[in-house]
Structures are given as structure tokens and as C-alpha cells.
Amino acid sequence: MTPLLRGSSVLRFTLVLAAGACATGGAIRVSDVTPESIPSLEAERSQRPQDAGILARLGVAYFKAERYGDARPVLDSAVAGDPRNGAAAIYLGMTAEQLGDFAAARTAYQHYIDIATDPDLTATARQRLALVDRRQLEYQARQALANEATLAAMPPESNTVAVMPFMFRGTNPDLQALGRGFAQLLVTDLAKSRQVRVLERERMQAMLDEMKLGDSAIATPASAVRSGHLLQAARVVQGALGELPGDQVRVDAALVDVGTAAVQPPAQGTSPLDQLFDLEKQIAFAVFTNLGIQLSPAEQEAINQRPTQNLQAFLAYSRGLVEQDRGDYAAAQADFNQAATLDPNFRAASQSAATASELSAATQQPVSQVETAVSQSSTFGAPSPVPVASAQAAIENGLQSVAPPSTALPTGSTASTPTPTTTRNTTSEATQTEGPAPPTGTVVITIKRPS
Amino acid sequence: MNARGLTARTLALASLVLLPAQLVAQPAAQGGRVAALTGVETRGLSFQSGLGIKSVTEVAVPFGVVWTASPRLSFDLGGRYATANRTDSSGSTSISGLTDIQARGVYQLVRDIAVFTVAATLPTGKTKLTAAQLPVAGVIASDLLPFPVANFGSGFNVTTGLALAVPVGGWAIGVAGSYRQNGSYTPLADTSLSYKAGGEFRVRAGADRIVGQSRISLGFTYSTFGEDDFGSSPIFQSGRRYIGQASWSFPIGNLGLVLYAWDLYRASGTVPISGSMTEKRNVLALGGLASVQVGRNMLRPQIEYRVHSIGVSQLSNAGRLFSLGALLQMPLGDRFTLLPVARFDAGNVVNPTSGSAVSFTGWDLGVSLRMGT
Numbered sequence: 001m002t003p004l005l006r007g008s009s010v011l012r013f014t015l016v017l018a019a020g021a022c023a024t025g026g027a028i029r030v031s032d033v034t035p036e037s038i039p040s041l042e043a044e045r046s047q048r049p050q051d052a053g054i055l056a057r058l059g060v061a062y063f064k065a066e067r068y069g070d071a072r073p074v075l076d077s078a079v080a081g082d083p084r085n086g087a088a089a090i091y092l093g094m095t096a097e098q099l100g101d102f103a104a105a106r107t108a109y110q111h112y113i114d115i116a117t118d119p120d121l122t123a124t125a126r127q128r129l130a131l132v133d134r135r136q137l138e139y140q141a142r143q144a145l146a147n148e149a150t151l152a153a154m155p156p157e158s159n160t161v162a163v164m165p166f167m168f169r170g171t172n173p174d175l176q177a178l179g180r181g182f183a184q185l186l187v188t189d190l191a192k193s194r195q196v197r198v199l200e201r202e203r204m205q206a207m208l209d210e211m212k213l214g215d216s217a218i219a220t221p222a223s224a225v226r227s228g229h230l231l232q233a234a235r236v237v238q239g240a241l242g243e244l245p246g247d248q249v250r251v252d253a254a255l256v257d258v259g260t261a262a263v264q265p266p267a268q269g270t271s272p273l274d275q276l277f278d279l280e281k282q283i284a285f286a287v288f289t290n291l292g293i294q295l296s297p298a299e300q301e302a303i304n305q306r307p308t309q310n311l312q313a314f315l316a317y318s319r320g321l322v323e324q325d326r327g328d329y330a331a332a333q334a335d336f337n338q339a340a341t342l343d344p345n346f347r348a349a350s351q352s353a354a355t356a357s358e359l360s361a362a363t364q365q366p367v368s369q370v371e372t373a374v375s376q377s378s379t380f381g382a383p384s385p386v387p388v389a390s391a392q393a394a395i396e397n398g399l400q401s402v403a404p405p406s407t408a409l410p411t412g413s414t415a416s417t418p419t420p421t422t423t424r425n426t427t428s429e430a431t432q433t434e435g436p437a438p439p440t441g442t443v444v445i446t447i448k449r450p451s
Numbered sequence: 452m453n454a455r456g457l458t459a460r461t462l463a464l465a466s467l468v469l470l471p472a473q474l475v476a477q478p479a480a481q482g483g484r485v486a487a488l489t490g491v492e493t494r495g496l497s498f499q500s501g502l503g504i505k506s507v508t509e510v511a512v513p514f515g516v517v518w519t520a521s522p523r524l525s526f527d528l529g530g531r532y533a534t535a536n537r538t539d540s541s542g543s544t545s546i547s548g549l550t551d552i553q554a555r556g557v558y559q560l561v562r563d564i565a566v567f568t569v570a571a572t573l574p575t576g577k578t579k580l581t582a583a584q585l586p587v588a589g590v591i592a593s594d595l596l597p598f599p600v601a602n603f604g605s606g607f608n609v610t611t612g613l614a615l616a617v618p619v620g621g622w623a624i625g626v627a628g629s630y631r632q633n634g635s636y637t638p639l640a641d642t643s644l645s646y647k648a649g650g651e652f653r654v655r656a657g658a659d660r661i662v663g664q665s666r667i668s669l670g671f672t673y674s675t676f677g678e679d680d681f682g683s684s685p686i687f688q689s690g691r692r693y694i695g696q697a698s699w700s701f702p703i704g705n706l707g708l709v710l711y712a713w714d715l716y717r718a719s720g721t722v723p724i725s726g727s728m729t730e731k732r733n734v735l736a737l738g739g740l741a742s743v744q745v746g747r748n749m750l751r752p753q754i755e756y757r758v759h760s761i762g763v764s765q766l767s768n769a770g771r772l773f774s775l776g777a778l779l780q781m782p783l784g785d786r787f788t789l790l791p792v793a794r795f796d797a798g799n800v801v802n803p804t805s806g807s808a809v810s811f812t813g814w815d816l817g818v819s820l821r822m823g824t
Contacts (some may be wrong), residue, residue, distance in 0.1 A: 040749065040782035043486070043821060420715040421695060421733060425592040425602045426648045427580065427638045429720070430679060430687045432729065433589030436496075436504050436596070436800050436811075437769070 030087050030375045033057050035065035045074075052081030056088035063371065071095045080112065085370065087378050088114050090125055094367050094374075097128065100138035121378060124370060130355050131362035137206035144230040145210055152229045156258050162233035163187045164208070166251070167219045170243025174315065175273075177260030179320025180325065182280060183252065185307070186237065188348070189284040192302040195293045199231055205325050207231055220255050221263050223363050232349040239266065239289055247273045253283050255290045264290050276314070277306050308349070313342035317349045320356065329360035415428050462696045484519040488529075490598040490790070490819030496806075501802055504674040507590050509535040511599040513819065523559040528552065530575065534598040537587040546587050548577035551604045568612040568629070576604020594715060595759040595770045595800070596813070604647065606636030625657040635680075649677025649689070665701035670694070678723065690718035690731060707742040711758035716733040719763065732769075733760045749780040761803070770808075772798035776815065 032039075041058040048054055059075035062068070070201040071097050078088040091110035109129040116122045144151060163186050166179040184201050191198040197423030207227050208218060218225055253319035254266035267286030271279040284303060288295055295303070308314055336353035339346055428434045492511045492814035499505050515529030530552035536545040580588055591598040612629030635647035657670040672694040679687040698711035713736050720729040738755030740796050755774045760766035776794025796813035 036782055037820070038782075038788050039823075040780055040788050042484075043780070043788060044749070046486075189551075419696065420594070420713055420736070423602065424605075424648065424651070424676070424689060425588075426605045426646065426679065428585075428589045428592035428602075429580070429689060430638075430646070430681075431585055431589070433585050433592075434497065435593040435769075436502055436507070436590045437803055 002391055020132055030060060030378045033060045033064070035061055037061045040175045050081060051416075052078045052085060052088070056085050056091075057097070060087060060091050060375075063095055064375075065347065068095050068098045069329060072099060072101075074138045079108070084113070084115055086118075086121070087374075089115065090121065090378070093125065093128060094371055097135075098130055099365055100139065100416065102132040102139055105162075106240065107363055112356060121374060124373065127358040127362035127365075128370065130358040134202075135207075136360060137203055138210070140203075141210040141230070144207065144270055148226075148230060151232065154229075154232070155230060156232045156234040157197065158234050159195070160197045160199065160231075160233040161190060161235045162204050162228060162231050163190070163201060163237040164204060164218065164224060164239075165201075166253075167215065167240040168243075169240055172243055175243055175249075177315065177318035177322045178220060178249075178276070179318075180321040181314055182241050182319075183277075184321060184348075185277075186253070186287070188307070189303045190237075190287065191283070193288065193293060193299045195295075196291060201321075202325075203439060205233065209325070221254070221261065224254075224256040225258050225261045228256065235256055235291065239283075242269065249273050249276060249279065251279055251283050253287060257394065264346040274311055276311065277309065308339075308343045308346040310343040310346065313346050313349065316342060317346065317352070320349070320352060324352070324356060324359075327363075329356045329363060332356040333360055365383040457789075457815075483709050483822065486517045486821060486823040487785075488515045488819055488821045489513060490817060492531075492815075492817035492819075494598050494813070494815050496596065496705060496796070496811050496813035498800070498811045499809050501805065503539055504586075504590065505538045505540070505589065507535070507537050507587075509533060509591060509598050509600060513599070526555065526556050527557075528554040531600050533603070535587050535591050535598070535600065535603075537590055542726055544583045544587050546577060546580065546603060548586050548603060549575045550600055550602070551576035564616050566614045568610075568614070570610040570612075571635075572606075572608045572610075573632070574604060574636060578604040578606060578636045578638055580638065581640045584640075594717075594732060595757055595772050595798075596796075599817075605633070605645075605664045607634035608632060608648075621660050622677055623659045625659075626655070626659075628652070628654045635782075644682035646686075647680045651676050655822040665699060668696075668698045668700070670696040672696075685723045687722045688723060688730070690720040692717050708739065709741070710739045712737050728763060730761050730763050731766065734758070734761075748782070750777060751780065752777040757798075759800075768808075769802055769803070770798060770800040772796060786822060790821060792817045792819075 037057065038061045041054060041061055044054045047060055055074050055078035059071045059078055062071035062074060062106050071091070075088050075095055078085060082088065089108050089112040093105045093112060096102070096105035096108055106129060109125045109132065112125045113122055114124065114131065163183050165183045168176050168179040170176075180201075182270055187198055187201045191197060204227065207230055211223075211227065211230075215224055219238070219240065220327045221238065224238040227235070228236040234257070236258060237253055237257045238256055239251060240289070242250040242252075244250055247270075248270055250268070250270045252266040252268050255264040256262070257264070267283050267290065269279045269282045269286075271282075281304060285295075285300075308317075316335050316339035320339060323329075323332035323335055333353050333356035336356055339349035340353055343349070370384040425434065456557065475485050480806070490513055492513060493509070494511075495508045497506045511531045511533035513529065513531045513659045515527065517525065517527040519525040522774070531550045532548070533550060534545060534547040536543055552573040552575045553570055554573065555568060558567045559565070560567050583612040588603065590596070592601050608631055610629050610631040612627060614625060614627035617624045617626070619796050629652075631651040633648040634649065635645035637643060638646045651674055653672065653674040655670060655672040657668070659669075672692075674692040676689040676691070678685045679689065681687075694713060696711070696713040698709055700707065702707045708783060715732075715734045717732040719731040721727070722729070735758045736739070736755055737757075738753065740753035742749055742751045753776055755772075757772040757774075758768075759770040759772070761769040774794055774796050776792065778790060778792040781789040781791070792815070794815035796815070797811070799810045
């Protein structure tokens with residue numbers, strides 16, 4: 001066999017090898033990336049530090065190795081470099097969740113939901129999103145308590161109002177949950193004016209849970225002032241809903257000024273139970289008056305809307321809020337569903353049922369289980385083998401040939417293409433002995449001992 | 452060997468033995484990432500008759516350490532131990548020994564904008580060659596035929612360089628300049644006279660641009676040299692060198708492809724005593740390489756074609772080289788990567804005396820182990 005024919009055999013072998021590699025085709029499965037991938041991915045990153053695909057895979061590998069601190073900046077860069085990389089986004093969410101950075105986790109999950117195409121993973125991201133919202137409220141409450149002295153010395157935000165859960169004063173257990181439902185109605189109505197910023201009911205509840213106050217303590221103006229400082233709310237609505245004979249209810253809603261601890265005379269009202277929604281509107285308008293807010297006709301019209309006219313549906317909804325505040329999301333979901341069934345137009349109930357469903361699913365699945373599901377069902381998409389043009393690429397391009405590295409570590413990266421030898425071989429050059437051919441040139445430099 | 456050379460070599464050897472182990476042992480938590488590499492590289496070429504040479508083989512053991520001390524500062528150090536052997540009708544001649552070791556520091560003055568480098572070549576390599584060994588050193592120094600070790604040693608030198616990146620429109624432009632100051636070394640075994648290569652000034656401009664899904668990269672390097680002295684007398688003025696490079700990277704599915712070309716032109720050198728000119732040389736290379744993920748491994752096949760030209764007044768064909776090979780990047784556990792490589796070469800070299808082209812075939816087999824992060 002001639003050398004050329006031997007060469008063609010090797011050529012055929014290599015082409016078959018390359019074709020076989022290509023035939024593996026397509027996207028890289030996330031499950032193929034393991035902690036053992038880290039060294040090679042780090043080597044690739046050193047060659048192509050801006051390659052979002054490499055960064056995504058490295059971040060996932062770090063996550064799987066439980067190196068969340070390493071994974072976070074890598075995945076941040078991966079998502080920034082390729083906002084369409086869903087795997088990077090959802091792993092960034094899980095990483096931030098593991099690190100307790102719920103705000104970042106929320107942003108990442110929301111980003112994933114915005115770009116995702118996989119319905120199952122989108123549902124998973126929604127569940128995580130609902131849970132990190134809840135965790136973030138708890139975290140913020142703990143942080144506020146840890147910094148209570150500082151917050152107490154700070155002036156609260158002037159147009160911010162928080163609503164405490166209304167105390168129920170009565171004996172009928174079926175009505176017990178109305179205190180939460182009534183507070184939620186009031187929050188919803190106050191939020192319809194652009195002239196005031198109303199904190200979510202859940203935020204207040206998370207704070208009260210962290211403060212670990214008993215029912216009697218919650219009802220005091222001192223608790224309103226303290227929670228207002230912790231939430232940086234200028235005013236706090238604090239009230240009670242009382243059961244009266246003859247299916248009557250009475251509502252008292254006081255407005256507490258957090259800065260001065262002054263309590264304005266409470267807005268009061270009494271009505272039959274089946275006219276509770278009218279009573280709530282009456283209280284809401286009174287609170288606006290006490291806040292010194294002049295409502296526009298449009299705001300008044302919006303506030304006058306009733307989310308439901310069905311008292312039984314509202315009672316079920318209120319029970320759902322109580323269960324949700326307890327963390328029993330399955331029970332909350334059942335109550336919200338019941339409310340939505342009793343009044344299909346009760347949108348707050350159906351929305352709360354969906355959120356409770358997500359929270360129920362999310363709390364039953366730790367991040368490790370979620371990661372397993374994500375890993376098995378998602379891909380990175382086709383990796384981009386093309387390095388990005390960047391300042392660093394330009395630096396590397398500039399340094400190439402001018403001050404090349406000492407060790408040609410054969411990473412095989414496509415970032416740097418083969419280059420010719422740039423260093424003079426002085427002895428061979430001066431003696432004109434370069435190459436396999438015999439020297440013939442017109443000049444042969446002789447460097448030998450002078451005779 | 453003089454005292455200075457002995458001291459430098461001893462120090463370099465000490466650093467070779469001690470430094471990598473110390474660096475590898477250093478935990479990443481102390482602020483640095485360390486990568487080290489070693490392995491075996493083998494290369495062989497077999498020539499048909501007509502050149503007076505039958506075969507050339509080279510076996511090299513590379514070693515290298517890269518220490519990223521901080522995001523802005525990194526150091527690398529590397530060299531090889533090698534044996535090169537040339538066989539002709541009269542027998543075999545070989546050169547064995549350590550090569551020079553290069554140590555380099557890279558500091559980002561302004562991150563991703565300005566980089567300062569200092570590189571020193573430690574004179575650990577074998578420089579004293581007998582007359583019989585000169586052809587061995589010559590064949591591995593060929594521009595046409597790449598060898599793992601093309602030069603066993605050329606004395607101590609220091610290179611300082613500065614690279615800058617400037618965005619211009621859609622282009623990322625890199626410009627760099629360096630100066631290399633050479634020390635003297637003893638090139639021949641039968642004389643104690645020293646050879647001191649002239650200083651080298653090198654500038655380079657590079658440009659990168661993304662076009663759609665692809666990347667275009669261009670580069671141009673220019674080098675000019677001072678006069679070489681032999682025994683304190685000017686003996687040789689190396690010709691200027693020009694390197695042009697271009698590459699186009701683009702994806703096809705999950706396959707990354709790079710098409711590239713480079714050209715190295717070496718202008719004629721001059722001999723000051725006689726004023727005569729040496730041959731000018733040119734190598735043009737055209738190639739392509741791919742990268743494809745195969746499970747956890749990365750396969751990188753490569754193909755290249757080189758054309759070599761030499762001439763005093765006009766360039767004429769001096770040889771051809773066709774190469775086909777592949778590198779496989781195989782992660783092993785948490786901290787190791789195995790890098791086997793195989794390449795096949797075929798081509799010819801023109802005998803300038805007879806004008807006939809002499810065919811050759813060659814192979815390149817190697818395996819490297821990369822450690823650390």
C-alpha cells in the first residue's frame with residue numbers, strides 16, 4: 001500500500017468518526033451535564049468566557065454539585081448572554097432559591113415563564129414563583145424584625161397604608177373567618193385609588209406571623225404602630241367585626257397614624273349580615289375620608305364594584321384565606337374552589353384557588369425534586385459553538401502571536417484557530433539548515449570558531 | 452557551562468520540579484485557580500528517497516501550569532522534555548533534553564480593555580549542538596512541518612507586551628505590541644563563542660465581528676529584528692516577518708465549524724559582512740476545524756493544507772502538507788480531562804538541488820492530561 005493509500009484509510013476512519021459524532025445530533029440534554037462535567041466546562045469557559053451556552057451548562061453542573069455560590073454568577077451571565085436560554089433561567093431560579101435570594105428567584109422564574117415553551121416546566125416555574133413570593137414575604141418580615149430598631153427610627157412612607165386582619169367578636173364559628181375576608185375586601189378597595197399605596201394583606205399577615213402576637217395583642221394600637229414601623233407604612237387600618245343578634249354585624253375600623261401613634265375615631269357601621277358588602281363599601285369610603293383622600297368619580301365607581309354578592313361564596317373565600325395564612329394550601333384550594341363554584345363570577349376566588357394549587361404543589365416538592373424533573377425533561381438547545389465578539393476576544397486576538405502563552409494547553413477550543421510558529425529559531429535560521437531539504441541557498445552563514 | 456547558565460538552569464529545574472506541585476496543592480479558596488497539564492506527544496515523518504533523509508521522529512513530554520491568581524492576574528509556565536531523531540543513509544542522530552521554559556505573567560490593567568504581559572524564557576534548553584545535530588534541529592524547525600518541539604533552546608530572553616481592546620462600530624479591535632530582548636547562548640558544541648539574537652519588536656492588530664450567527668476574526672502581525680551577533684561581531688540580520696490570519700466561525704446544528712487561513716511571510720535576511728541576502732520564505736495554510744459534543748466529550752476534528760514557498764528573488768514551490776486529525780476532550784471525574792489527539796500527514800518537499808518533489812507521510816499521536824480548574 002502506498003503512503004497515500006494508507007493516508008486515505010486514516011481519512012476514511014476519521015470521517016466516519018466525525019460523522020458518527022454529528023449523528024448524535026441536536027440539543028444537549030440537561031441530564032447529560034453532571035458534576036463530572038465541571039473540569040471540561042471550566043476549560044471551555046476559560047477559552048470562551050462569553051459563550052452563554054457553556055456558561056449555562058457550567059452553571060447547571062455547579063448546581064448539581066450543590067455549589068450554589070459558584071452557580072449563581074455563572075447562570076446570571078448565561079441568562080444575560082442568552083435571554084432565550086430557558087434551562088439557564090430556571091436553574092438560576094432554583095439556585096437563587098437555594099441561596100435564599102427570593103427576589104432573584106422570582107425574577108428568574110418569571111423570566112422563564114415569559115420565554116418557556118414546555119407547558120409542564122412552565123407550570124413548575126409558576127409553582128416555584130408562587131412559593132418564592134410567599135418565602136420572600138416571610139424573609140422580609142424576619143429582616144424587618146431583625147432591624148426593628150433602625151426601622152422604628154425611620155419615617156414611614158407617607159402615602160402607604162396597611163390593613164390588619166379584622167378581629168372577629170362573636171360566637172358563630174361559621175363567621176369566624178370573615179375578619180380575614182373583610183380585610184382583603186378593604187385592601188382591594190383601598191388599592192383602587194392611585195392616591196394611596198396599599199400593602200398586600202399577605203405582607204401584613206407575614207409580619208404578624210413573625211411578630212408572634214396573640215389575638216388580643218394584635219388588636220391593640222401599639223401593635224398597629226409597631227407593625228406599621230416594620231412595614232414602613234404611615235397609616236394602619238385596624239378593626240373588628242362583631243356578631244350582633246338578629247344576623248346583624250358591626251364593623252369598627254380605626255386609622256392609626258404610625259408616626260404619632262394617634263388613633264383617629266373609628267369608622268363604624270352596622271348592617272344585616274347579608275348586606276355585609278354594602279357595609280364594607282361604607283367603611284372603605286370612610287377610611288378614604290379619614291386618610292384625607294378626595295376620590296375621583298372613576299375611583300368611586302371602581303370601589304363600588306362588588307367582587308361577589310354571594311355571602312356563602314365569600315364565607316368560603318374567607319375560610320380559604322385563613323387556611324392559606326396557616327400554610328395549609330390544599331385546604332385553602334378546596335375553600336377557594338368552593339367559593340368559585342358558588343359564584344363563578346367571583347374572580348378573586350378562582351385566582352386564589354389557582355395560587356393555592358401552585359403553592360400546594362410547590363411545598364410538596366423540594367428544589368432537589370424539582371431539579372430532577374427539570375433535568376430529565378429539558379435541553380439546552382443546540383449549543384452555539386461560535387464565540388461572541390467581545391473586548392476579551394479582541395484582547396486575545398491582540399495578544400495572540402505577540403505574547404503567546406507558555407503552555408499550549410490543548411483545550412481544542414474553536415475560539416483560537418491554529419497559528420503559525422512565530423518565534424525565530426535562531427540557530428537553524430543563521431545556519432540556513434531549516435527544513436528537511438538540504439541547504440542550497442546562495443548564502444550559507446557559517447558560525448564556527450574562527451581559524 | 453558557565454556559572455550563570457548553571458545557576459539559571461538549576462533555578463529553572465527547581466521551579467519545574469517544585470512549582471507545579473505547590474500550585475496544584477493550593478486550594479482554590481485561597482484565591483486562585485490552577486490548571487496543570489502533562490502528557491506525551493509523538494511525531495513521525497517518513498520520506499521517500501531524494502532528500503537524503505529517511506525519517507524524523509520526535510517524542511515530547513510537555514508540562515505546563517496556569518495559575519489564575521485573581522480575575523486580573525494570571526501566570527503560566529511551561530516547557531517540554533523532548534527527543535528528536537533524524538535518520539538518513541548514514542545512520543541516526545538525535546537531540547535529547549529539556550527545552551527552554553517560558554514563564555509568563557498577564558495582568559489586566561483595565562479589565563477586558565488593557566492587558567500587560569511579561570514573559571521570560573529561562574535557558575533550560577539544550578543549545579549546544581554538534582555539526583551532526585544541526586540537521587536534526589533544522590528539520591524540526593521547518594515552517595512547513597509542525598513538530599511539538601521546534602526549538603530546543605535559544606537562551607534567556609524577556610518579552611514585554613501590551614494589548615488593548617477598542618470597540619469600533621460592530622468590530623472588537625485588539626492592538627498589541629511587544630519587545631523581546633534576547634540574551635546570549637552558546638549554539639555550537641565545538642566553540643565557546645556566544646550567539647546573541649537581535650531584539651525583536653512585534654505589533655499585532657486583531658479584529659472580531661459577529662455577523663448573524665457567525666464570527667469573523669482577522670489578525671495581522673508584523674515583526675522586525677535587530678542584528679544578531681556571534682562572538683561580538685554582527686553576523687546576521689533576520690528578515691521582517693508578516694503574518695496575516697483570518698477565520699470564520701459558524702454553527703451548523705450542534706456542530707461548530709471554523710474555516711481559517713493564515714500566511715507567514717519571512718522577508719530575506721542579510722549577512723552584514725558580505726551584504727548578501729538569504730532566502731525569503733512563505734507558508735500559506737488553509738484549514739477547517741469542527742467541534743461537536745458527544746455525550747460528555749467534545750470531539751474536534753481538523754483538516755489543514757499548507758503550501759511552502761522559498762526563493763531569493765522569487766518564491767517558488769518548496770513543499771506541500773495535508774493534515775487530517777482529531778482531538779477528543781474527555782472529562783475524567785471532577786478535576787481531570789484527558790485529551791487524546793491523532794493526526795495523519797501527507798505531502799512533499801521539493802529538493803532545491805534537483806527540483807523534484809519528494810513525498811512524505813507522517814503521523815502525530817499524543818495524549819495529554821489536564822488537571823485542575
